[in-house]
Amino acid sequence: MLGDTREIRKVFFETITIKPPINTEAFDQKVILIEQQKTQNLSTLTEEHDIDKLMFELYDLTSSEIAIIEESSSFSVVSDKSTNLISSSVSM
Numbered sequence: 001m002l003g004d005t006r007e008i009r010k011v012f013f014e015t016i017t018i019k020p021p022i023n024t025e026a027f028d029q030k031v032i033l034i035e036q037q038k039t040q041n042l043s044t045l046t047e048e049h050d051i052d053k054l055m056f057e058l059y060d061l062t063s064s065e066i067a068i069i070e071e072s073s074s075f076s077v078v079s080d081k082s083t084n085l086i087s088s089s090v091s092m
Contacts, residue, residue: 019058026054 030051034044052073056066 017059027051030054 030047034047037044037047052069056069061069
């Protein structure tokens with residue numbers, strides 16, 4: 001490595017398990033619904049949470065693993081809402 005650059009090597013990704021989707025119909029339906037709701041400026045949080053639950057089931061995550069993910073993603077949701085409120089008030 002030179003300077004402040006990073007190098008990605010295959011060895012870092014060899015231990016990550018990626019399961020092939022068995023049935024993508026549930027995901028596909030949720031994605032279509034999210035796309036429709038986004039075009040109408042409607043909230044998609046419920047559908048996104050449903051997709052999260054499907055992923056948790058797919059990877060057989062424990063309740064503690066799910067809690068870690070939900071805790072880290074709750075900050076993103078709060079940040080997104082704050083950003084939207086700020087941009088709404090700035091554009092007025």
